[in-house]
Amino acid sequence: MDVKRAGPRRPYHHGNLKAALLDAAERVLARDGLAGLTLRAAAREAGVSHAAPRHAVGDLSGLLAELAARGFDRLRARMEAEAGAGVHGLGRCYVDFARGNPDLFRLMFRHERLESGRPALVAARRALLETLGRSMAREEAGGDARLAMLAAWAQAHGLAMLLLDRQLPPELASDDVVGPLLGTDAVHPR
Amino acid sequence: MDVKRAGPRRPYHHGNLKAALLDAAERVLARDGLAGLTLRAAAREAGVSHAAPRHAVGDLSGLLAELAARGFDRLRARMEAEAGAGVHGLGRCYVDFARGNPDLFRLMFRHERLESGRPALVAARRALLETLGRSMAREEAGGDARLAMLAAWAQAHGLAMLLLDRQLPPELASDDVVGPLLGTDAVHPR
DNA sequence: ACCTGAACACCGTTCAAGT
DNA sequence: ACCTGAACACCGTTCAAGT
Numbered sequence: 054m055d056v057k058r059a060g061p062r063r064p065y066h067h068g069n070l071k072a073a074l075l076d077a078a079e080r081v082l083a084r085d086g087l088a089g090l091t092l093r094a095a096a097r098e099a100g101v102s103h104a105a106p107r108h109a110v111g112d113l114s115g116l117l118a119e120l121a122a123r124g125f126d127r128l129r130a131r132m133e134a135e136a137g138a139g140v141h142g143l144g145r146c147y148v149d150f151a152r153g154n155p156d157l158f159r160l161m162f163r164h165e166r167l168e169s170g171r172p173a174l175v176a177a178r179r180a181l182l183e184t185l186g187r188s189m190a191r192e193e194a195g196g197d198a199r200l201a202m203l204a205a206w207a208q209a210h211g212l213a214m215l216l217l218d219r220q221l222p223p224e225l226a227s228d229d230v231v232g233p234l235l236g237t238d239a240v241h242p243r
Numbered sequence: 244m245d246v247k248r249a250g251p252r253r254p255y256h257h258g259n260l261k262a263a264l265l266d267a268a269e270r271v272l273a274r275d276g277l278a279g280l281t282l283r284a285a286a287r288e289a290g291v292s293h294a295a296p297r298h299a300v301g302d303l304s305g306l307l308a309e310l311a312a313r314g315f316d317r318l319r320a321r322m323e324a325e326a327g328a329g330v331h332g333l334g335r336c337y338v339d340f341a342r343g344n345p346d347l348f349r350l351m352f353r354h355e356r357l358e359s360g361r362p363a364l365v366a367a368r369r370a371l372l373e374t375l376g377r378s379m380a381r382e383e384a385g386g387d388a389r390l391a392m393l394a395a396w397a398q399a400h401g402l403a404m405l406l407l408d409r410q411l412p413p414e415l416a417s418d419d420v421v422g423p424l425l426g427t428d429a430v431h432p433r
Numbered sequence: 434a435c436c437t438g439a440a441c442a443c444c445g446t447t448c449a450a451g452t
Numbered sequence: 453a454c455c456t457g458a459a460c461a462c463c464g465t466t467c468a469a470g471t
Contacts, residue, residue: 070435088355092464102437104465109435113464164408165278182412197423203415204398204424211401212393218354222372225393233387234394260454282445292456294447299454303445 071109071119074099078120079157087156087163092116111168117160118171124154124161125177129184136188143188144209145235151213159217208234261299261309264289268310269347277346277353282306301358307350308361314344314351315367319374326378333378334399335425341403349407398424 077098081090092113093103110116128150135146151158160166167174189202212234215221224230267288271280282303283293300306318340325336341348350356357364379392402424405411414420 068435086355091462093462103463104438104467105436107436107465162404162408162410164410165276169409178410197420199414199420200423203402203411203420206415207401207405207424208394208398209401210405211397211399211403213401214352214404215397215400218352219359220352220354220368221393224389225396230387230389230393233390234397258454281443283443293445294457295455297446297455 074106074109075119078116082156087159114166114168115171117166118168118174121161121167122173122177124157125181129181132184140192140205141236144205147209148213148235151217155217260295264296264299265309268306272346277350304356304358305361307356308358308364311351311357312363312367314347315371319371322374330382330395331426334395337399338403338425341407345407
């Protein structure tokens with residue numbers, strides 16, 4: 054009955070269940086992959102009952118959306134840091150992030166599983182988009198900036214997805230093909 | 244007991260349960276989407292017990308792999324028909340297929356859920372790759388054919404995925420941006 | 434307000450048993 | 453050989469009940 058004094062065994066249970074749940078979910082994601090990330094598993098990892106998440110994040114799509122928002126925030130931070138490296142720097146950064154956080158990256162774009170209206174997700178996506186737009190505009194003064202941006206984004210995203218999904222045969226996945234693709238000014242459709 | 248005479252109510256149950264199951268799975272996919280396509284739902288739709296698929300396709304990843312193989316076959320057939328249309332024709336064809344069969348397209352690249360060693364899937368993927376390679380080689384005589392192919396593929400694939408996953412803001416998803424991207428010689432990294 | 438525990442309707446997979 | 457039905461361990465979600 055001295056539990057309420059916040060003994061070391063139960064660090065949360067007050068108002069920060071949401072944050073604790075998200076941390077727990079990230080641990081599950083790292084340990085068991087996207088397939089192993091269930092609402093019950095996250096609750097278990099956080100040390101609460103399987104019905105507790107309801108108040109904190111709604112349902113599973115709410116939890117995943119919050120997690121995706123964290124992912125977009127992190128990706129944006131990296132892109133921001135790389136802002137001076139030009140378009141190839143951004144592309145490389147994007148693909149590196151995907152390869153370094155495959156499950157999180159996949160989750161971020163699994164639109165069917167995300168509560169798309171979640172404020173955190175909407176905001177994080179918009180922030181990333183703004184960062185991308187600013188970085189592109191700096192280089193691509195002439196021509197259609199939107200077209201240049203879409204072309205570069207699509208190429209980086211497609212490469213990331215094809216790599217994560219193991220769709221590339223060895224000849225195409227080798228560094229002497231992927232490297233040059235990332236190391237150029239990408240895509241100049243006219 | 245006249246069931247064995249193949250009355251109209253049970254068209255299969257002989258040796259073609261596999262084909263019947265795949266047809267049923269496609270119906271479920273069209274009706275309930277990828278999320279609704281379960282092994283039990285496919286068995287139900289095919290009119291067999293939920294344990295029957297085991298002999299026909301192994302487990303769920305086997306069923307999905309066989310379905311993905313059908314998808315790759317269909318995509319290859321379309322690409323083959325469009326072979327004369329140049330790289331932009333291929334890109335447009337690829338994206339059109341994705342938009343026209345969103346659930347099937349997503350399934351084809353959901354590598355975690357597919358039994359990757361399934362002969363049908365391996366063969367279908369290789370056939371598509373060969374078709375792509377042949378089509379590209381025809382135009383891209385000079386330069387690195389592998390690089391040109393990866394660049395074009397990544398761009399088309401990324402665009403398709405970003406569209407299906409609803410990641411593009413209205414300014415980028417509009418036809419006057421997507422259209423031009425698909426209507427050029429794509430991507431010429433050097 | 435926030436969390437628990439039981440309950441419900443689903444899963445995938447296994448396995449003895451039927452034909 | 454091929455299929456069924458029961459069983460098991462999981463899900464997500466709901467809801468009365470506790471504090």
